[in-house]
Amino acid sequence: MTDIPPPAPPDGAPDWAAVQSEVVEHLQRLIRIVTVNPPGNELAAARYLDGVLTAAGIESRVLEPAPGRGAVVARLRGTGERAPVLLLAHTDVVGVEAAQWSVEPFGGVVRDGYVYGRGAIDDKGMLAANLVTMLLLRRHVAAGGTLRRDVVLVANADEEAGGELGMAWLLAHHPELVRAEFALNEGGRTRVVRGRPLYVAVQTAEKVPHVVTVTARGDGGHASVPLPGNPVFRLGRALAAIGGWRAPTAVTPTTRRFFAELARVWPERAEARAMADVAASDPARVRRGAAALRRVPTFDALLRAGVSAVMTRGGIRTNVIPTEATATLDVRTLPGQSIDALVARLRRVVDDPRVEIAVAERGRDAPSSDHASPMFRAIAEAARALDPRLVTVPYLSTGATDSAQLRAWGVPTFGVLPFPLTQDDEDRMHGHDERVPVEALLFGTRLIYEAVRRVAVA
Numbered sequence: 001m002t003d004i005p006p007p008a009p010p011d012g013a014p015d016w017a018a019v020q021s022e023v024v025e026h027l028q029r030l031i032r033i034v035t036v037n038p039p040g041n042e043l044a045a046a047r048y049l050d051g052v053l054t055a056a057g058i059e060s061r062v063l064e065p066a067p068g069r070g071a072v073v074a075r076l077r078g079t080g081e082r083a084p085v086l087l088l089a090h091t092d093v094v095g096v097e098a099a100q101w102s103v104e105p106f107g108g109v110v111r112d113g114y115v116y117g118r119g120a121i122d123d124k125g126m127l128a129a130n131l132v133t134m135l136l137l138r139r140h141v142a143a144g145g146t147l148r149r150d151v152v153l154v155a156n157a158d159e160e161a162g163g164e165l166g167m168a169w170l171l172a173h174h175p176e177l178v179r180a181e182f183a184l185n186e187g188g189r190t191r192v193v194r195g196r197p198l199y200v201a202v203q204t205a206e207k208v209p210h211v212v213t214v215t216a217r218g219d220g221g222h223a224s225v226p227l228p229g230n231p232v233f234r235l236g237r238a239l240a241a242i243g244g245w246r247a248p249t250a251v252t253p254t255t256r257r258f259f260a261e262l263a264r265v266w267p268e269r270a271e272a273r274a275m276a277d278v279a280a281s282d283p284a285r286v287r288r289g290a291a292a293l294r295r296v297p298t299f300d301a302l303l304r305a306g307v308s309a310v311m312t313r314g315g316i317r318t319n320v321i322p323t324e325a326t327a328t329l330d331v332r333t334l335p336g337q338s339i340d341a342l343v344a345r346l347r348r349v350v351d352d353p354r355v356e357i358a359v360a361e362r363g364r365d366a367p368s369s370d371h372a373s374p375m376f377r378a379i380a381e382a383a384r385a386l387d388p389r390l391v392t393v394p395y396l397s398t399g400a401t402d403s404a405q406l407r408a409w410g411v412p413t414f415g416v417l418p419f420p421l422t423q424d425d426e427d428r429m430h431g432h433d434e435r436v437p438v439e440a441l442l443f444g445t446r447l448i449y450e451a452v453r454r455v456a457v458a
C-alpha cells in the first residue's frame with residue numbers, strides 16, 4: 001500500500017508531488033491486475049479499489065454481475081443540496097500482442113518518465129485519477145470541509161466488450177446507485193500539438209455504431225468452370241462501390257462549435273482556415289472546408305457517417321465456387337441520422353439485386369450533453385487554471401463509450417481524456433507500448449480533482 005500523505009489543511013491545496021507518487025502507484029497496481037476482456041476478471045481490480053476506498057473511510061461496495069466480473073460503486077456523502085456527480089471509468093482492457101511491446105504489458109513499468117502498460121490510457125489511468133480524486137476529497141472532508149453533493153465513483157466491468165455486464169447491467173439492476181445530475185467519463189481528448197497542450201476536447205456526443213452485413217449470392221459450382229455470377233466477385237464489386245462512396249457532409253452543432261473554437265488556436269494556418277470554413281454558415285465555405293479537412297481522417301470522420309469494411313468470409317475450399325460471400329461493415333452514423341436511410345442509400349450505390357445489405361446490430365442514439373452545463377464549465381475553468389492557454393471545446397467522438405447508455409438514460413455525461421498526450425501517444429491506445437507520461441498523469445488527476453471540486457465542494 002502506498003504511503004498516505006497527511007491530510008491537506010482545510011483551505012490548503014494538496015501536496016501535488018505526493019499526489020503524483022500516489023496516482024502512479026495506483027496505476028501501476030491496476031495495470032498489474034490483468035483484466036483483459038474477454039474474459040475480464042475485473043473482480044480482482046474491483047477488490048483492489050474497494051480495499052483502498054474502504055481503508056480511507058469511503059463507503060464502497062463490490063457488485064458481481066457474473067462470476068469473476070466485478071464493479072465498484074463508492075460514495076462520498078454530501079449535504080444533498082445538489083444531486084450527485086458520477087466519476088466513471090472501466091476496469092477491463094483489450095488484449096495485447098506481447099511480442100510487439102518493448103516492456104511487459106502487465107508489469108506497470110515506469111521508464112523515461114512514462115508509465116507503460118495495457119490500460120495506462122484506456123482506462124486505468126482515468127480510474128487511478130478518479131480514485132485519487134476520491135481520496136483527496138475524503139481528506140478535504142476529514143479536515144472539516146463539506147460537499148454539497150455526493151461524489152460517486154463507479155468502476156465498471158465489460159466496457160471493451162459492449163458493456164452488457166457493465167453499464168447496462170448497472171442501469172438494469174442498481175439504477176439508484178447511478179442517479180446523478182451529471183457524470184464524467186472517458187472519451188475526450190487533451191491534445192499536445194507542437195510540444196504544448198493546446199485543447200481539452202470534452203465529449204458531449206458520440207457517433208452511433210452499427211454492424212451492417214453485405215451478402216452476395218450466386219451460382220456455385222466446380223471452380224474449373226468459371227461462372228459469371230460468382231458471388232465472391234459479386235461481393236468484390238459491391239465492396240468497391242461502397243468503398244468509393246462517401247456519405248454527404250453533415251456538420252452537427254457540437255462539431256460546428258468544436259471547429260469554430262479550435263480554428264482560433266490551431267497552429268497550422270491552412271487547417272485553421274479549413275476549420276473556420278467548416279464552422280461557417282455559408283454552404284460553399286462548408287464544402288471548401290470539408291474538402292480541405294479530408295486529408296485528416298480523424299477530422300473527416302467527424303463530418304459524415306463513416307463506413308469501414310472490417311471482415312469478409314465466403315468459400316469452403318480452393319476448387320469450389322461458393323453460393324454466398326459476406327462482408328461485415330462497421331457503420332457509424334451521426335446523432336439523429338437514420339441507419340435505415342443510410343443502408344437504403346448503400347443499396348442504390350451497389351445496385352445489384354443479388355446483393356443483400358442488412359443491419360445486423362443497431363446502435364443506440366443518445367441526446368447530446370449540454371456544453372452550458374456547470375460540469376462542462378467546471379472542466380473548462382479547471383483546465384484554464386492549470387494552463388491558461390488551454391481552450392476547452394465540446395466534441396463529438398467517433399468512438400463509442402458507456403456514456404451513450406447513460407445519456408440515453410437521462411444523465412448528461414461528459415467525456416474527457418484528462419492527460420495531455422501527443423497524437424503518437426494517443427494512437428498507442430489499444431495498440432503496442434501503451435503509455436502515459438507521469439507528468440500528464442498528474443495533470444489529469446489535477447484536472448479531474450479541480451473540476452469535481454468546483455461542482456461539489458461547498
Ligand SMILES: [Zn+2]
Nearest residue numbers: 122123159186
Ligand atoms: Zn475505454
